[in-house]
Amino acid sequence: MPELPEVRTVANELNKILPGLRIINGENFMPKLIWRNKENDFFDKVLDQKIISVQNYGKYLIFNLENFKMISHLRMEGKWSVSSKDKYVYNEKHLRIEFELSNNEWLRYYDSRKFGTLEVWDNKSYLKESGISNLGPEPLNNNPSFEYLKKAAIKKNVKVKPFLLDQKVVCGIGNIYVNEILFAAKVAPDRITKTLGDKEIKNIIKFSNLILTKAIELKGSSIHSYKSGENVEGQFQNELKVHLRENKPCFECKKPIIKTQIGGRGTYFCTECQK
DNA sequence: ACTTTAACCTGAACGC
DNA sequence: TGCGTTCAGGTTAAAG
Incomplete structure (x- = not known):
């Protein structure tokens, strides 16, 4: 679905809501969503982490956690939203992963086509191993040269x-x-x-x-x-x-x-x- | 080694 | 209404 302007917009919206909140629980309904990470320790890393900020690089959405980067690619149809437990911003049928937050709200990812990916890396290895490791410059601010x-x-x-x-x-x-x-x-x-x-x-x-x-x-x-x-x-x-x-x-x-x-x-x- | 195509999935829109 | 076909803000494994 989204290109840089859309992902930037999603990051901006989430950045109004998420910084300071802690991920206290989570459930993944789509195993193939978790990408590249060889070990099956996604929730071990993400749970109990405080969200510092949300940003984008290219079409990737980056959740800066205390000790990790959680990196989302929306591909064609991925959508993030924050809502109360009982409210589904998009079709509940397309819910793929959800996180309970420390303020009693729920961070949810929907993706009708199931193309999206989610990775978690520590703050050093993500530059070498994640999906953003091989990207060229963003065409903004007079880049590329x-x-x-x-x-x-x-x-x-x-x-x-x-x-x-x-x-x-x-x-x-x-x-x-x-x-x-x-x-x-x-x-x-x-x-x-x-x-x-x-x-x-x-x-x-x-x-x-x-x-x-x-x-x-x-x-x-x-x-x-x-x-x-x-x-x-x-x-x-x-x-x-x-x-x-x-x-x-x-x-x-x-x-x-x-x-x-x-x-x-x-x-x-x-x-x-x-x- | 480099370039092009097919595959991954689902749902909406269109033609018959 | 129903059914088959085509297409979709993307990437990547496989094929050429």
Whole structure:
């Protein structure tokens, strides 16, 4: 479901509620949720830990506990919420793990498609062993540098769309925002990265920053099923220029937006504006 | 070694 | 209404 702006929004919402609370109990209803950790000691590590803060890195959600990092990836449909014991913010059928908190509230994770993952690592090993260990920079605050992205682009023999979706290159961009970024940068999604000009690479960086920043301000895009915390809807879906606009006129040139498949993902772009 | 595809799952939307 | 098909804010094991 969520890309960087949506995960950031979830982190912000949870960070209003969770810091200072302690995890006093928990139950996992989906064994495959617990990821990478070889030992079956997830609850041994997490129980009795105080939650210090919640943040994101790319599409990963990080619960900073006293002695551990609990790292969640929502994949397509994962959702976190905090509610009273008897209130289910989302469909109870999709509840996958829950934690009882020290204030008598319940932290719950729902995931209809069961793609999501949850890991727990100590504060040192997570940098080397968790899902966030191989991620590239977040495309925010003038990252990545031109030199970094140019070097990566030359090295690879891939189309620019899957290149930007590769979380090892940059992290946090997903299918909505890559479509929007490439439209803003006027680059066709099937361009091979090594053919990109310096100006095109600079524009990709510039618009990655601008679009993700704007989407964070608007609390993400609510299409399909995404909602943050308490069923809060984002507003960036109203800003989309190409995504989900098949056959509708391009806002720049009025030609119909094309939908194709690139790298197995639905791809929307303007053949006139993007070269 | 690198790139592309299939698989992981479920539910909603669509066509007949 | 019912049934089959297609598609979905993602990642990764397997195949090419």
